[in-house]
Amino acid sequence: MAxxxxxxxxxxxxxxRRLNEAEIPTKRGGEAKWHATTGQRLLDNNARSARDRARKKEETRRTRATKILGGIR
Structure with a gap:
């Protein structure tokens, strides 16, 4: 459909908007609504999994922390 x-x-x-109007349930179900970002990830053939996104986010945080705190002893 999408x-x-x-x-x-x-x-x-x-x-x-159409998914919400058609009352197509999200993965979470209940009162959860579709958002543009979720739809984009769903339609993107090269999309990373949530686990991959979380891993990349953690790598970025560690890199930034190292840059900031790297010279402090």
Whole structure:
């Protein structure tokens, strides 16, 4: 469904809106709503998994901390 809307030229915000209007449940279910970022990740063939994103975020934090605290003893 979302792939068809993307092929029709709809942006990720419009796709998220349609998914919410159609009451398509998210992975979390319940009252959770679709967001543009989630739709973009869903449609992106090169998207990284949540675990990969978390690992990259942690690497970035450690690199920044090392730069800031590296010279302090």
């Amino acid at each position: 792939e068809t809307w993307k092929a029709e030229g709809l942006g990720v915000r419009a796709i998220a």
